[in-house]
Amino acid sequence: MNKKCMGVDIGGTSVKVGLFESTGELLDKWEVPTRKEEHGKYILSDVAASIRQRLAEKQIAVADLAGIGMGAPGPVLPNGFVEVCVNLGWKNLNPQEQLSGLLDGIPVRSANDANVAALGEMWQGGGKGYHDIVMVTLGTGVGGGVVMDQKIIAGQHGLGGEIGHIHVRDEETEVCNCGGVGCLEQVASATGIAGEARRTMAASDKPSSLRQYGDDVTAKNVLDEAKAGDAMACEIVEVVSRYLGLVLSQITMIIDPERFVIGGGVSRAGTFLTDAIERYYDKYTPISKQKASIGLAQLGNDAGIFGAARLILD
Amino acid sequence: MNKKCMGVDIGGTSVKVGLFESTGELLDKWEVPTRKEEHGKYILSDVAASIRQRLAEKQIAVADLAGIGMGAPGPVLPNGFVEVCVNLGWKNLNPQEQLSGLLDGIPVRSANDANVAALGEMWQGGGKGYHDIVMVTLGTGVGGGVVMDQKIIAGQHGLGGEIGHIHVRDEETEVCNCGGVGCLEQVASATGIAGEARRTMAASDKPSSLRQYGDDVTAKNVLDEAKAGDAMACEIVEVVSRYLGLVLSQITMIIDPERFVIGGGVSRAGTFLTDAIERYYDKYTPISKQKASIGLAQLGNDAGIFGAARLILD
Numbered sequence: 001m002n003k004k005c006m007g008v009d010i011g012g013t014s015v016k017v018g019l020f021e022s023t024g025e026l027l028d029k030w031e032v033p034t035r036k037e038e039h040g041k042y043i044l045s046d047v048a049a050s051i052r053q054r055l056a057e058k059q060i061a062v063a064d065l066a067g068i069g070m071g072a073p074g075p076v077l078p079n080g081f082v083e084v085c086v087n088l089g090w091k092n093l094n095p096q097e098q099l100s101g102l103l104d105g106i107p108v109r110s111a112n113d114a115n116v117a118a119l120g121e122m123w124q125g126g127g128k129g130y131h132d133i134v135m136v137t138l139g140t141g142v143g144g145g146v147v148m149d150q151k152i153i154a155g156q157h158g159l160g161g162e163i164g165h166i167h168v169r170d171e172e173t174e175v176c177n178c179g180g181v182g183c184l185e186q187v188a189s190a191t192g193i194a195g196e197a198r199r200t201m202a203a204s205d206k207p208s209s210l211r212q213y214g215d216d217v218t219a220k221n222v223l224d225e226a227k228a229g230d231a232m233a234c235e236i237v238e239v240v241s242r243y244l245g246l247v248l249s250q251i252t253m254i255i256d257p258e259r260f261v262i263g264g265g266v267s268r269a270g271t272f273l274t275d276a277i278e279r280y281y282d283k284y285t286p287i288s289k290q291k292a293s294i295g296l297a298q299l300g301n302d303a304g305i306f307g308a309a310r311l312i313l314d
Numbered sequence: 315m316n317k318k319c320m321g322v323d324i325g326g327t328s329v330k331v332g333l334f335e336s337t338g339e340l341l342d343k344w345e346v347p348t349r350k351e352e353h354g355k356y357i358l359s360d361v362a363a364s365i366r367q368r369l370a371e372k373q374i375a376v377a378d379l380a381g382i383g384m385g386a387p388g389p390v391l392p393n394g395f396v397e398v399c400v401n402l403g404w405k406n407l408n409p410q411e412q413l414s415g416l417l418d419g420i421p422v423r424s425a426n427d428a429n430v431a432a433l434g435e436m437w438q439g440g441g442k443g444y445h446d447i448v449m450v451t452l453g454t455g456v457g458g459g460v461v462m463d464q465k466i467i468a469g470q471h472g473l474g475g476e477i478g479h480i481h482v483r484d485e486e487t488e489v490c491n492c493g494g495v496g497c498l499e500q501v502a503s504a505t506g507i508a509g510e511a512r513r514t515m516a517a518s519d520k521p522s523s524l525r526q527y528g529d530d531v532t533a534k535n536v537l538d539e540a541k542a543g544d545a546m547a548c549e550i551v552e553v554v555s556r557y558l559g560l561v562l563s564q565i566t567m568i569i570d571p572e573r574f575v576i577g578g579g580v581s582r583a584g585t586f587l588t589d590a591i592e593r594y595y596d597k598y599t600p601i602s603k604q605k606a607s608i609g610l611a612q613l614g615n616d617a618g619i620f621g622a623a624r625l626i627l628d
Contacts, residue, residue: 132470134568146568148467155570156446157604162567167560167598179600246481250564253476254448255460256469284481286493290471 003066005312007120008047008099009113009304010034010072012087015047018305019054022066022313024124029305030054040089048102067107069311070096071116071304075158080110109311113304115152115161118145118261120307125299126261133259134251135297136163136244138266142185142192148255151314164189166250168243184247188240190266193219196236208232223269237276245280252281252291263297270296317380319626321434322361322413323427323618324348324386326401329361332619333368336380336627338438343619344368354403362416381421383625384410385430385618389472394424423625427618429466429475432459432575434621439613440575447573448565449611450477450558452580456499456506462569465628478503480564482557498561502554504580507533510550522546537583551590559594566595566605577611584610 002022009016011034018029032050035042055062072095074085080096096110111119118127118135127133131150137143142164146153153160164185165178172182174195186192197210197217209230213221225233248260262274274294285291299306316336323330325348332343346364349356369376386409388399394410410424425433432441432449441447445464451457456478460467467474478499479492486496488509500506511524511531523544527535539547562574576588588608599605613620 144568148462153462153569155566156572156606157570157602159566159570159602159605160568162570162601165601166564166567180598247564250480250561251568252469252473253480254458254474254565254568255467256471256473256476258470284494287476287479288471288473291473292470 003064004060005066005309006051006068007305007308007310008068008070009116009308010043010047010070010088010095011113011304012036012073015043016301016305017047017051017054018302018309019058020306020309024306024310026302026306028054028058029302034088036089038089039091040085043088043090044095044098045102048099051103062104062106065106067109067312068099068103069116069308070099070108070110071113071308072110073113076110076112076154077158078154080108107312110308111152111154111311112158112161114143115145115147115154116307116311117143117263117299117303118147118161118307119152119310120299120303120305121261121263121297122147122150122307123310124306125303126263126295126297127259130257130259132255132257133261134161134163134248134255134257134292135261135263136248137264137297138188138190138262139264140190142189143264146255146257148257152311163247163251166247168246184243188244188266190219190264193222193236193240193266196239197222197233200232200236206232219266220268223266223273227269227272237273241273241276242280244277245282246284248277248281248292248294249284252285253287257292260292260294261297262294263300263303267296317378318374319380319623320365320382321619321622321624322382322384323430323622324357324361324384324402324409325427325618326350326387329357330615330619331361331365331368332616332623333372334620334623338620338624340616340620342368342372343616348402350403352403353405354399357402357404358409358412359416362413365417376418376420379420381423381626382413382417383430383622384413384422384424385427385622386424387427390425390468391472392468394422421626424622425466425468425625426472426475428457429459429461429468430621430625431457431577431613431617432461432475432621433466433624434613434617434619435575435577435611436461436464436621437624438620439617440577440609440611441573444571444573446569446571447575448475448477448562448569448571448606449575449577450562451578451611452502452504452576453578454503454505456503457578460569460571462571477561477565480561482560498557502558502580504533504578507536507550507554507580510553511536511547514546514550520546533580534582537580537587541583541586551587555587555590556594558591559596560598562591562595562606562608563598566599567601571606574606574608575611576608577614577617581610
């Protein structure tokens with residue numbers, strides 16, 4: 001019998017937990033509030049208690065699981081050690097060892113949550129059927145995850161997949177939270193797109209349907225108004241897509257994956273956005289028509305639990 | 315007894331062959347002229363005959379070899395198939411199968427020559443002791459090779475390591491031979507540096523020791539005069555180093571290797587060049603002080619035979 005496995009995705013507000021067949025079928029999922037007090041010392045024991053309870057209800061023994069995978073919101077060393085997770089209050093601990101200890105020594109593996117989400121999309125989402133994918137998550141920031149030969153490339157110093165901090169724009173003047181100036185995240189995240197809209201409105205007197213939103217303009221407003229044909233909104237989408245297409249081209253010339261998967265809230269704009277990105281990706285990659293395709297993420301907020309569960313199946 | 319192995323590096327003028335201990339010690343090396351007539355049909359039989367003769371002289375049986383690795387100047391599919399090697403006249407053949415057939419069915423593995431050179435530098439050169447390296451070869455063009463976990467990342471469409479064709483310069487007007495405009499190769503190859511020098515001289519009347527070379531100025535002239543303190547030459551080295559540092563930063567944010575190895579003729583400028591590259595690499599990677607170091611290649615033209623031999627040891 002193929003054993004079941006679990007995926008745990010630790011977020012700043014809640015911990016998502018999923019129970020899976022080893023074939024990738026999601027059997028059950030639930031959430032546990034993230035207790036951040038006292039440097040997050042209760043998070044893992046809360047998770048372990050919740051897992052024990054749910055398994056008991058289902059009459060599944062802990063020993064019947066192949067193991068548990070876990071995604072954490074920060075850099076995770078190959079041995080599972082976490083130096084710091086700002087969002088959780090964690091400092092210098094090994095959550096993978098701790099969770100294993102709390103659950104009778106069951107195998108636990110862990111990795112950074114953005115990388116884990118990429119693995120999830122490869123397994124059962126927008127990258128299903130591919131072994132080499134790069135996921136780009138356009139949310140509050142721009143995250144990334146690189147999966148080669150079905151394995152996460154976390155990098156030697158935890159910088160693998162940090163594509164939001166690739167420098168793309170020399171003319172930028174504001175400083176990114178990484179300390180850089182002109183990062184992809186500063187223009188292509190939801191925050192970045194909204195900022196770009198405010199700056200574009202301020203820079204001219206041209207009429208635009210974006211002006212109705214004033215300084216509260218959001219990335220969704222920009223993409224919706226661009227779809228509706230507003231010239232200024234379209235111009236902003238072109239700028240954003242150009243930098244994203246450029247970065248996909250850079251990735252292709254370095255590791256040449258099979259598939260790019262675009263996720264995060266901004267990706268809800270769908271093929272309207274990916275088609276624009278693809279035009280610039282093609283422009284900056286004339287060397288070959290044979291290159292990675294671009295698709296949309298499909299697992300939404302569940303990518304983390306899928307990828308975490310997949311971690312344990314290697 | 316550890317078996318010996320061989321590395322074959324097929325170039326447009328000559329084929330380099332090396333005999334190695336499996337520990338990486340080079341026991342012998344020699345060259346065979348590349349006969350390109352009739353679509354290069356004699357190249358592999360010449361190589362096989364030369365190998366048989368040399369082994370006979372040394373009283374080594376073909377069966378005493380663990381195998382032969384081979385680097386070819388073009389894209390090589392995972393099964394060894396080569397669609398086209400322009401420099402050799404090869405079209406639609408499997409040189410790895412052919413060489414094996416010519417040598418009693420001995421194991422033969424092959425890969426693209428730039429990737430193989432990176433593997434060689436990882437094994438016994440500037441990347442020795444590291445498992446994840448990226449080599450950047452600054453020669454007539456800009457080549458690259460990505461090695462992760464001691465394995466070449468050739469990519470799904472043979473574009474892995476094609477970092478010379480990353481778009482870096484929006485202001486470029488000339489077209490690169492890849493069809494792109496503004497590729498790294500157009501500014502950071504030996505050809506590109508010389509072109510940059512000609513353009514910089516033509517763009518002003520400023521005095522410079524570069525002017526003595528006129529339109530025959532070379533990359534070596536630029537680096538030598540920059541070392542001697544010429545302001546215009548220094549300015550050109552800064553431009554070149556900025557784009558190189560930017561691309562190293564991009565690579566770090568994607569796969570975060572342990573070590574960059576800079577090779578090719580231009581790299582003879584030594585740490586004068588790598589120090590300049592490192593300043594910009596640091597500038598564009600403020601996110602972390604913990605990142606891949608930069609070193610010089612050490613194997614010169616032998617990198618190919620070293621890497622080819624290493625191919626067979628996996």
